Amino acid sequence: MKFSEEKLKKVQEIIERYPEGKQKSALLPLLHLAQEENGGWLSVEAMDLVAGLLQLKPIEVYEVATFYSMYNLKPVGKYLFEVCQTGPCMLKGSDEIINYIKKKLDIGVGETTSDGMFTLKTVECLGACGYAPMMQMGKYYKEHLTPEKVDQIIDECRRTAAQNN
Amino acid sequence: MGRKLLLDKAHIEGIRNYDVYRRNGGYAAVEKAFKMAPADIVEEVKKSGLRGRGGAGFPTGMKWSFLAKPEGVARYLVCNADESEPGTFKDRYLMEFIPHLLIEGLIVSSFALGSNRTYIYIRGEYAWIVDILEQAIAEANQAGFLGKNILGTGFDCQIYVQRGAGAYICGEETALLESLEGKRGNPRIKPPFPAVKGLYDCPTVVNNVETLAAIVPILNIGGEEYAKIGVGRSTGTKLISACGNINKPGIYEIDMTISVEEFIYSDEYCGGIPNGKKLKACIPGGSSVPILPANLLLKTVKGEKRMMTYESLADGGFATGSMMGSGGFIVLDEDQCVVRHTMTLARFYRHESCGQCSPCREGTGWMEKILHNIEYGKGKMSDIDLLWDIQSKIEGNTICPLGDAAAWPVAAAIRHFRDEFEWHVLNPEEAQKRNFGLAHYADPLEVSVA
Secondary structure (H helix, E strand, O other): OOOOHHHHHHHHHHHOOOOOOOHHHHHHHHHHHHHHHOOOOOOHHHHHHHHHHOOOOHHHHHHHHOOOOOOOOOOOOOEEEEEEOOHHHHHOOHHHHHHHHHHHHOOOOOOEOOOOOEEEEEEOOOOOHHHOOOEEEOOEEEOOOOHHHHHHHHHHHHHHHHHHO | OOOOOOOOOOOOOOOOOHHHHHHOOOOHHHHHHOOOOHHHHHHHHHHHOOEOOOOOOOEHHHHHHOOOOOOOOOEEEEEEEOOOOOOOOHHHHHHHHOHHHHHHHHHHHHHHHOEEEEEEEEOOOOHHHHHHHHHHHHHHHHOOOOEOOHHHOOOOEEEEEEEOOOOHHHHOHHHHHHHHOOOOOOOOOOOOOOOOOOHHHOOEEEEEHHHHHHHHHHHHHOHHHHHHOEEOOEEOOEEEEEEEOOOOOEEEEEOOOOEHHHHHHOOOOOOOOHHHOOEEEEEEOEOOOOOEEHHHHHEOOOOOEOEOOHHHHOOOHHHHOOOOOOOEEEEEEOOOOHHHHHHHHHHHHHHHOOOOOHHHHHHHHHHHHHHHHHHOOOOOHHHHHHHHHHHHHHOOOOOOOHHHHHHHHHHHHHHHHHHHHHHHHHOHHHHHHOOOOOOOOOOOOOOOOO
16 A cells, blocks of 8 residues: 555645654554554554555564554454443443344344455444434444434445445 | 633634624734733733643743743744643634634743744544634634734744644653654653653743633733632633533533532533433543542532632642533433443543553553453452552552543542442442442432522
């Protein structure tokens, strides 16, 4: 993989946020950027690219990438459903939502549908406790989930994907 | 109606934009601050009695006065926006809907502390809020409140937003600094404290979003006036994020003069419990603080009304009280299972343990496993004592407070709901079908709305 000229400009802009010689601070933002460019996950190649840009040893990048739960170290579907299962969401029925998605998509937690469209993950508290049950999908939150709302979201994903093809 | 200092403008349409915010009195605190000496701003904050709104409740003015100021060394202000404590979603609201309030508070605080490069470390999942904050920062730059030589004072300041990547531990201030330096979020051994050796080994102050937003009203009305609001050492207003089994979950600004009962049952706040259910228990300050059964929640052991203040929520210590914590208010109705709820919290802390200290790394996983067994009908009576033993050996034996945060919810659940754990062990099949219910554990309270 390679960053486009435009992305390289963004990389430079990020590095400039920190004092001179402290470019390692750009590691987390650059890993986010690399993950976006690489279809939602970090391959070894993607991590090595980031290491090169920041003049770090690859191991310094791997140890960080494996620490934070938002970095996916294996491929994920086009749409990633990250359903919160912590206490406050559990009180409002997150277990039922997780089971519903499993049945509807015929996959287990951590699995991807055979067409590569959807991956289901369970996550810990995302700070949306008052709007539970909820999940993260890409950049945004989907809140107040019900089976009907899950159906709508899945239909919409399929429609968008079909249009883009 | 309690006094509103943070959310008083929240209802104004378009308040997210600079022009609307400015037209409604925004950035007056910056203009005022830049006519003051930085040390006088710190004094004003001390006078206000403001306590850290992230959870620890440490006096902000005192924290600021600890900041070392060696010649020729940069100082940093870092805003902790890594809001991750289950039950807590107040900072998100402030940043999402009134971003300029935080930016204004950051500019004043940066000036007071002498930080020319200020960072907002925001949890990675709040990805769309990064855009909102960066937009607000760009607008503040354009208006001349950020950048070089702000308002002709010679003071330079820039604010940058740093996105985390999914780690509760980064809400701990030294883990946050490690993460901001591009490393794993492993908390540092203290001392040295960040005030002496923080970001890039420079003196650093780390404050929560709500704390820094509160600097704006403190400057506007004055520290003394701010300290008059509330009761005793619980000065000013506090944001409470309420969730669980209540009619009106959401963010409420309270002036710390109301009772817990009023907060739960009055229509101005949570609006009571849905479907006429009874209150079973509540975690009043984010998942780390002790859970309280209804009878101890509404009244202290001395029979006094429990108030929504730092002191009253903590009345009785951990034996019969809890904590204000982060203001994450989680309500459980009579149908909820304390064992299951505690199991999800134990899973949370196991997932979020950074793995540095053995008591936490091993203990959180062990507790989760035992709670899982009890919840799914495979528990033994001796497991309950074992759980108690494990939590007591995590508490106080780790580098950072995550160990305590993992231990307290388990300890409090056993302390107040031991019979529910025993019921699960004695009735493994029944426990799979229905919850323990309210009638078994405490006198059902006659609750009157205050």
